Amino acid sequence: MQHSMLVAMTGTPGTGKTAVCERLREEGYHIVNLNELAFESNTVVGVDPERDVDIVDVDALREKVRGLENDVIFLDGHFSHLMDVDLSIVLRCNPNELKKRLEAKNWNEKKVKENVEAEAVDVVTIESVESVEETYEVDTTRRTVDQTVETVLRIVEGQRDDHRVGQIDWSEVILDWY
């Protein structure tokens, strides 16, 4: 059986993809962590020493994803929107709050800065819109994990209007930095 819906749970590191997916798994949904799948399927082809990130063969990984079988599958990963998904949900977070979340993970200053800046200028959303027509955003800043899960499930079920791309704008936050 082919899967009926493949959903990318994407967003800048620290926005809450894994936290949300863990809760979805508890509710019985099938979750695939894209980083784990990349390692298990030998599609990690190297490490970028400069940025300390794994380099993934995205085309090879896409083939692996195509072979997954289930009803609704959530793909957890910051490049899950590069897979052939039906729907992409970009988790967003106010950059100032994201900074706190990443510092709480003990990430070094350089990686925190890199990701906070990426969030501030909508990197993942822009990339997602380029490859997935059905891209929606959820602001996690003032939501709990449970509320984010509820919102994500509503989007999956088709209540999408409030989450169209273009409503989240961190430019005011950036202006405050200068």
Ligand SMILES: Nc1ncnc2c1ncn2[C@@H]1O[C@H](COP(=O)(O)OP(=O)(O)OP(=O)(O)O)[C@@H](O)[C@H]1O
């Ligand atoms: N509304 C929310 N939705 C999701 N996570 C939240 C929310 N509020 C706070 N958090 C917290 O933010 C943190 C997000 O970390 P998490 O590991 O889930 O991020 P991630 O997007 O999976 O990052 P990575 O790309 O590094 O795997 C968690 O500690 C989570 O509990």
Ligand SMILES: [Mg+2]
């Ligand atoms: Mg994660």
